[in-house]
Amino acid sequence: MKTCLVVDDSSVVRKIARRILEGLAFTVIEAEDGAKAVEACKVAMPDAVLLDWNMPVMDGFEFLIELRRMPGGDVPKVVFCTTENGIDHISRALNAGANEYIMKPFDKDIVAAKFQEVGLLALDVPTEA
Amino acid sequence: MTPPDYEYLRKLLKDHSGLDLSADKQYLIESRLLPLARKCGLSGIPDLVTKVRGGSSSHIAQVVEAMTTNETFFFRDKVPFDHFRDTMMPEILKARAARRSVRIWCAAGSTGQEPYSLAMCLKEMSTALAGWRVEIVATDLSQEVLEKSKAGIYSQFEVQRGLPIQMLVKYFKQSGEFWQVNPELRAMVQHRQLNLLHDFSQLGAFDIIFCRNVLIYFDQDTKINIFNRLARLVEADGFLVLGAAETVVGLTDTFKPVPERRGLYRPNAARAAAAGAVMPRVAAAAAGR
Numbered sequence: 222m223k224t225c226l227v228v229d230d231s232s233v234v235r236k237i238a239r240r241i242l243e244g245l246a247f248t249v250i251e252a253e254d255g256a257k258a259v260e261a262c263k264v265a266m267p268d269a270v271l272l273d274w275n276m277p278v279m280d281g282f283e284f285l286i287e288l289r290r291m292p293g294g295d296v297p298k299v300v301f302c303t304t305e306n307g308i309d310h311i312s313r314a315l316n317a318g319a320n321e322y323i324m325k326p327f328d329k330d331i332v333a334a335k336f337q338e339v340g341l342l343a344l345d346v347p348t349e350a
Numbered sequence: 351m352t353p354p355d356y357e358y359l360r361k362l363l364k365d366h367s368g369l370d371l372s373a374d375k376q377y378l379i380e381s382r383l384l385p386l387a388r389k390c391g392l393s394g395i396p397d398l399v400t401k402v403r404g405g406s407s408s409h410i411a412q413v414v415e416a417m418t419t420n421e422t423f424f425f426r427d428k429v430p431f432d433h434f435r436d437t438m439m440p441e442i443l444k445a446r447a448a449r450r451s452v453r454i455w456c457a458a459g460s461t462g463q464e465p466y467s468l469a470m471c472l473k474e475m476s477t478a479l480a481g482w483r484v485e486i487v488a489t490d491l492s493q494e495v496l497e498k499s500k501a502g503i504y505s506q507f508e509v510q511r512g513l514p515i516q517m518l519v520k521y522f523k524q525s526g527e528f529w530q531v532n533p534e535l536r537a538m539v540q541h542r543q544l545n546l547l548h549d550f551s552q553l554g555a556f557d558i559i560f561c562r563n564v565l566i567y568f569d570q571d572t573k574i575n576i577f578n579r580l581a582r583l584v585e586a587d588g589f590l591v592l593g594a595a596e597t598v599v600g601l602t603d604t605f606k607p608v609p610e611r612r613g614l615y616r617p618n619a620a621r622a623a624a625a626g627a628v629m630p631r632v633a634a635a636a637a638g639r
Contacts (some may be wrong), residue, residue: 324510
């Protein structure tokens with residue numbers, strides 16, 4: 222089973238994300254800010270990180286920079302999931318090594334589509350109209 | 351909805367669009383027509399049916415539109431676009447090297463996600479296509495849907511379903527909560543209103559036809575009729591792409607499946623020659639190419 226680290230300072234968002242990701246057969250680990258996420262990655266690198274941008278202590282962007290410098294930190298697929306929906310933020314995230322980007326609000330379809338996009342999920346059976 | 355109303359709408363939709371609803375699709379009609387009734391300022395579906403029965407052509411048109419508009423998203427099903435990039439275009443690039451033009455038809459272009467997905471694929475191979483004339487014709491039954499496609503404006507929700515973020519950054523311009531396809535991409539797509547039940551030979555010949563997730567709504571005879579007419583429009587070495595739940599097998603031998611390329615078909619050369627089906631490139635000649 223693949224693991225996904227959910228990093229968000231809102232416990233409500235973490236709970237929603239957990240439900241969606243468990244539905245997609247991921248084991249979910251939670252962190253409430255970037256610093257706690259770094260600690261979690263030192264214990265074990267996850268396969269995926271669903272990452273909020275604005276958080277206290279260490280924000281998502283700082284975490285991403287830190288992660289990509291860690292040994293094995295190039296492995297996890299990082300999918301931002303944030304209300305920061307401006308093209309400038311998206312470009313910064315991609316340049317810093319993010320793999321995908323979700324603009325909140327999000328739902329299961331969007332998470333599944335983005336996770337498929339970066340190869341974390343097998344393709345669905347094609348949808349019927 | 352009363353059974354007579356349902357039967358009435360079924361027949362109306364069949365006559366106007368070829369949409370062939372089975373007897374158990376009340377829920378579909380209700381879910382699509384209730385929002386329409388509200389939009390028209392009516393109290394509910396019974397009032398809407400009354401208007402339609404009364405012969406109100408604007409209400410009839412709106413009912414047909416509401417029922418035939420299908421959900422779509424960028425790079426829907428993904429695989430057909432992989433086939434487009436890895437199988438169809440490499441062949442077309444070779445076969446049309448002298449002519450340096452490619453014509454593609456999205457026969458159920460809907461709100462534009464499919465034609466713009468193809469336009470993005472083509473942009474990604476722009477080095478190979480330098481100096482080529484590239485044409486994407488998007489048709490749909492619904493004028494309202496075509497207007498949306500032409501504008502190329504999508505909600506944040508729509509651009510997150512199927513569209514890789516790099517493509518969004520590269521080919522869209524943000525405007526508040528909405529994202530618009532950039533002008534260069536929009537210029538690659540021509541829009542025309544078209545009912546597949548009617549003659550479409552005036553569109554001219556195509557190298558590739560995408561006709562996905564629309565034929566499933568038609569009855570068998572209508573499907574066969576459309577396949578035969580599509581066969582006259584696709585170049586002898588061209589391609590037809592159908593939706594995941596669709597096939598020509600058991601319906602017609604004018605097309606044959608491409609082995610190991612699900613959803614992909616080619617004109618059946620033997621059959622086409624017998625029927626004299628290969629069309630000259632009428633539109634291309636008319637356009638002075």
